[in-house]
Amino acid sequence: MSEIDxxxxxxxxxxxxxxxxTSDGSIQQVEQEIAMFCPLIxxxxxxKGMGSSKNxxxxxxxxxxxxxxxxxxxxxxxxxVPGRSNKERKSHDEKFxxxxxxxxxxxxxxxxxxxxxxxxxxxxxxxARKIEGRTPEEIRExxxxxxxxxxxxxxxxxxxxxxDPRIRLLNRLYAKKRKELKERxxxxxxxxxxxxxxxxxxxxxxxxxxxxxxxSKAVKTPKNKKKNRKKKDQQKNPSLKEDSGPEKKELNxxxxxxxxxxxxxxxxxxxxxxxxxxxxxxxxDFDDGDMDDGIDPAIREKIDREVEDFARRINSDWAERMxxxxxxxxxxxxxxxxxxxxxxxxxxx
Amino acid sequence: MKKTAYSFPEEVLEHVFSFIVSDxxxxxxxxxxxxxxxxxxxxxxxxFVGNCYAVSPPILIxxxxxxxxxxxxxxxxxxxxxxxxxxxxxxxxxWIRAMAGAYPWLEEIRxxxxxxxxxxxxxxxxxxxxxxxxxxxxxEGFTTEGLAAIAANCRNLRELDLRESEVEDLSGRWLSxxxxxxxxxxxxxxxxxxxxVNLLALERLVSRCPNLKTLRLNRAVPLxxxxxxxxxxxxxxxxxxxxxxxxxxxxxxxxxxxAFAGCKQLKALSGFWDVLPSYLPAVYPVCSxxxxxxxxxxxxxxxxxxxLVSLCEKLQKLWVLDYIxxxxxxxxxxxxxxxxxxxxxxxxxxxxxxNVALTEQGxxxxxxxxxxxxxxxxxxxxxxxxxxxxxxxxxxxxTRFRLCIIEPRSPDYLTLQPxxxxxxxxxxxxxxxxxxxxSGLLTDRVFEYIGTYGKKxxxxxxxxxxxxxxxxxxxxxxxxxxxxxxxRDCPFGDKALLANAAKLETMRSLWMSxxxxxxxxxKVLGQKMPRLNVEVMDESGPPDxxxxxxxxxxxxxxxxxxxxxxxxxxxxxxxxxxxxxxxS
Numbered sequence: 001m002s003e004i005d006x007x008x009x010x011x012x013x014x015x016x017x018x019x020x021x022t023s024d025g026s027i028q029q030v031e032q033e034i035a036m037f038c039p040l041i042x043x044x045x046x047x048k049g050m051g052s053s054k055n056x057x058x059x060x061x062x063x064x065x066x067x068x069x070x071x072x073x074x075x076x077x078x079x080x081v082p083g084r085s086n087k088e089r090k091s092h093d094e095k096f097x098x099x100x101x102x103x104x105x106x107x108x109x110x111x112x113x114x115x116x117x118x119x120x121x122x123x124x125x126x127x128a129r130k131i132e133g134r135t136p137e138e139i140r141e142x143x144x145x146x147x148x149x150x151x152x153x154x155x156x157x158x159x160x161x162x163x164d165p166r167i168r169l170l171n172r173l174y175a176k177k178r179k180e181l182k183e184r185x186x187x188x189x190x191x192x193x194x195x196x197x198x199x200x201x202x203x204x205x206x207x208x209x210x211x212x213x214x215x216s217k218a219v220k221t222p223k224n225k226k227k228n229r230k231k232k233d234q235q236k237n238p239s240l241k242e243d244s245g246p247e248k249k250e251l252n253x254x255x256x257x258x259x260x261x262x263x264x265x266x267x268x269x270x271x272x273x274x275x276x277x278x279x280x281x282x283x284x285d286f287d288d289g290d291m292d293d294g295i296d297p298a299i300r301e302k303i304d305r306e307v308e309d310f311a312r313r314i315n316s317d318w319a320e321r322m323x324x325x326x327x328x329x330x331x332x333x334x335x336x337x338x339x340x341x342x343x344x345x346x347x348x349x
Numbered sequence: 350m351k352k353t354a355y356s357f358p359e360e361v362l363e364h365v366f367s368f369i370v371s372d373x374x375x376x377x378x379x380x381x382x383x384x385x386x387x388x389x390x391x392x393x394x395x396x397f398v399g400n401c402y403a404v405s406p407p408i409l410i411x412x413x414x415x416x417x418x419x420x421x422x423x424x425x426x427x428x429x430x431x432x433x434x435x436x437x438x439x440x441x442x443x444w445i446r447a448m449a450g451a452y453p454w455l456e457e458i459r460x461x462x463x464x465x466x467x468x469x470x471x472x473x474x475x476x477x478x479x480x481x482x483x484x485x486x487x488x489e490g491f492t493t494e495g496l497a498a499i500a501a502n503c504r505n506l507r508e509l510d511l512r513e514s515e516v517e518d519l520s521g522r523w524l525s526x527x528x529x530x531x532x533x534x535x536x537x538x539x540x541x542x543x544x545x546v547n548l549l550a551l552e553r554l555v556s557r558c559p560n561l562k563t564l565r566l567n568r569a570v571p572l573x574x575x576x577x578x579x580x581x582x583x584x585x586x587x588x589x590x591x592x593x594x595x596x597x598x599x600x601x602x603x604x605x606x607x608a609f610a611g612c613k614q615l616k617a618l619s620g621f622w623d624v625l626p627s628y629l630p631a632v633y634p635v636c637s638x639x640x641x642x643x644x645x646x647x648x649x650x651x652x653x654x655x656x657l658v659s660l661c662e663k664l665q666k667l668w669v670l671d672y673i674x675x676x677x678x679x680x681x682x683x684x685x686x687x688x689x690x691x692x693x694x695x696x697x698x699x700x701x702x703x704n705v706a707l708t709e710q711g712x713x714x715x716x717x718x719x720x721x722x723x724x725x726x727x728x729x730x731x732x733x734x735x736x737x738x739x740x741x742x743x744x745x746x747x748t749r750f751r752l753c754i755i756e757p758r759s760p761d762y763l764t765l766q767p768x769x770x771x772x773x774x775x776x777x778x779x780x781x782x783x784x785x786x787x788s789g790l791l792t793d794r795v796f797e798y799i800g801t802y803g804k805k806x807x808x809x810x811x812x813x814x815x816x817x818x819x820x821x822x823x824x825x826x827x828x829x830x831x832x833x834x835x836x837r838d839c840p841f842g843d844k845a846l847l848a849n850a851a852k853l854e855t856m857r858s859l860w861m862s863x864x865x866x867x868x869x870x871x872k873v874l875g876q877k878m879p880r881l882n883v884e885v886m887d888e889s890g891p892p893d894x895x896x897x898x899x900x901x902x903x904x905x906x907x908x909x910x911x912x913x914x915x916x917x918x919x920x921x922x923x924x925x926x927x928x929x930x931x932x933s
Contacts, residue, residue, distance in 0.1 A: 105357065112361050120361065128368035136380035145382045154380055347513070347645050347668060347694070 019057035037076035039115040061113035097126040405911040406447035423463035449476035457482035470495030474502035489515040497523035510538040521546035536563035545569040556581030565589030576608035590620030610634040619643035626653040636660035678711035682718025690724040709736040716743040724749040737771025741778040751786035757813040760790040773798030786810040796820035800827020818845040825849035835860040843870035858907035869897035875924025883924040
């Protein structure tokens with residue numbers, strides 16, 4: 001069949017094609033109506049008459065690689081079809097931008113160079129979503145950007161405050177004190193529970209189970225409850241037992257100035273021992289003879305005082321100044337007023 | 350293999366940035382690298398300055414040359430409770446003057462707790478050709494003359510909102526200064542004005558602005574004028590009535606009811622001063638569409654109040670007086686399943702005896718019945734750990750919890766114990782809690798809970814609580830996201846403050862009044878921390894006329910890049926390197 005015959009039978013086959021040259025030098029043919037979707041290409045065809053042959057191929061901007069061109073043309077191919085609903089277009093676009101950030105970045109540069117505004121818009125929104133909610137470090141990683149702002153420029157006093165070693169020490173001390181108190185509570189409860197435990201011996205139980213045969217195989221004395229408790233105490237505080245070895249070494253190896261201050265602390269408050277990692281930890285008092293309800297608040301008070309001493313000690317550069325201020329008798333004006341904090345009730349406060 | 354950065358054209362990056370609007374994200378972008386910092390600052394259009402003294406106008410203008418919207422906050426929050434003396438600061442004028450020169454295209458100014466003069470309003474009126482939004486929230490220092498300047502000159506004004514400001518109301522004429530050709534008003538809030546405005550001018554203004562969505566009238570607008578106003582703006586979405594009382598006349602009533610029924614888009618109602626209960630049914634036609642109801646000035650008693658509230662099934666926000674009582678709250682819990690925010694204000698806060706049957710039970714009911722409840726402000730006279738525990742377990746999605754037990758240091762009324770465990774349960778279960786106000790009898794233990802669990806906490810208000818510095822230390826060392834801490838009448842002193850000095854640079858501000866912080870410690874803090882302004886307030890005279898160990902009356906510490914401020918009144922001293930010289 002001749003070309004003209006074919007044109008009569010299948011006119012849609014006689015589409016015109018445009019020649020495009022991408023950044024790597026390669027040249028390809030693209031359906032004209034799809035390529036014209038890109039304003040830059042459109043301009044080249046109309047005003048300069050380029051692209052109708054291989055020799056007059058339109059030289060695309062250098063951001064347009066063959067792979068990005070292919071993606072852009074896919075986009076254009078979809079959207080240049082007139083009958084599509086908004087819903088269809090939106091759905092297509094949502095799927096279209098599901099690609100890695102690197103590709104998105106390549107693509108947006110290419111689309112921008114071709115002046116393809118809707119695609120630039122679409123990708124820009126997608127990139128914005130990748131940025132939202134992220135920290136500067138994360139954003140840097142995603143986009144491979146240098147960390148070239150100085151500390152001053154960043155004005156970042158926002159370092160994680162628990163990095164301050166003094167605060168860490170204090171918090172570790174509190175955690176240990178809290179643990180100690182919890183342990184004591186638990187021990188108290190365990191004691192109470194033990195008292196409720198079945199007091200029958202193993203023999204008695206066997207007799208009961210076997211239907212009172214009266215045969216007792218072995219006579220075991222009931223467990224000494226006090227002994228058990230002692231055992232449990234020791235089991236529960238393995239860390240402290242183990243530490244008693246190394247901590248002594250540490251103490252000896254420590255420099256004299258700290259040792260003296262440590263010594264002071266140990267002297268004043270026998271509950272503190274020095275641990276390997278530089279924290280102060282409490283020794284558990286095994287003698288629970290004085291464990292009744294009245295003690296706990298006093299222990300709390302003791303802990304509070306210890307911690308305050310500790311805090312003062314570790315902030316020694318301010319300690320001297322504070323000594324002056326605080327030892328010279330305090331005037332406490334009574335500021336307890338009858339009014340509460342809700343004097344004037346603003347609704348929007 | 351290290352990948353090279355993608356070099357976008359700047360316009361593309363700007364375009365990407367144009368879709369990123371939250372302050373936090375804008376800040377993150379600007380901290381990525383030098384080139385992004387530069388691009389971002391040129392295309393930043395909106396800025397929020399949480400403390401007007403943290404930065405200065407020249408610094409702001411230099412960094413962001415193309416702003417269209419600026420929000421500034423001045424006085425600390427405790428100013429709402431009269432703890433900040435007159436003249437303290439927060440002056441808007443230097444900002445407005447500077448912005449008038451630098452931002453001719455500025456469109457929006459929002460100020461909170463600042464002192465605004467008529468002169469400033471006149472500058473705004475004359476300097477910004479495309480000015481659209483003026484919000485003055487809890488501000489003071491201006492008169493209706495300043496408003497007249499705005500009305501007369503701002504041709505493109507969309508929003509004028511004076512919420513809770515103290516305005517010297519010289520005359521109601523200013524409203525007439527809106528020219529007849531002016532039709533772009535979308536939102537008007539004059540609820541704080543004392544005197545009558547020119548009602549005819551108001552009616553004409555309302556009816557010629559087709560986009561008016563929000564209209565909040567002041568008390569002086571009589572009820573019988575409301576129907577006309579409503580008929581002039583049937584598209585209203587938010588309405589604040591004036592006084593809601595009148596001679597009881599059936600024609601007035603039916604007129605009103607008809608007018609309300611005509612407002613098909615009405616979603617929010619407020620106002621309701623001096624309510625005459627027999628007029629309440631006039632709003633019944635719109636109740637089923639309401640999402641927001643502010644009855645905090647409505648001195649209506651129970652049956653009428655409950656009836657009204659129970660009709661609002663779509664309600665998301667309710668502000669009400671404690672006349673609603675436990676019974677009413679129970680019905681609220683049953684009727685309004687979409688409730689997100691509840692504020693219950695006291696009708697008689699200074700009375701010694703309870704005047705209404707409102708207890709902790711009301712709040713428990715609402716916490717049980719309203720699964721979306723996230724924000725609570727509740728005034729009551731008794732609370733228990735058990736109730737707080739229940740509330741916490743019911744509503745782990747709570748983000749703002751402010752409880753005000755009226756009598757300071759009230760214990761759990763059932764066990765007479767401190768309320769430590771109750772509040773502890775709140776912070777433990779409500780993992781997204783951002784704002785917390787404490788009250789009642791509280792020891793250091795509650796602060797230990799807060800420091801342990803309050804990881805997302807941003808703002809904490811404390812009064813008459815704690816035993817020692819440990820309390821303050823727990824909060825400062827434990828609450829990673831703390832931005833604002835305000836404390837009054839607590840036995841917190843120097844140690845915790847100085848041990849956690851570095852933390853203060855990560856926060857917006859710290860307020861401590863009637864505590865035990867010594868003048869000496871304040872000086873040390875000021876000297877050690879150059880990026881903090883440590884301000885001592887003392888109305889009884891210069892602090893150095895007393896021993897260094899004596900406690901300061903009020904302490905306000907905030908981070909700043911602008912150095913010590915220069916507009917302090919006589920009773921405020923900044924502690925810094927030069928403080929020794931300045932005080933003498």
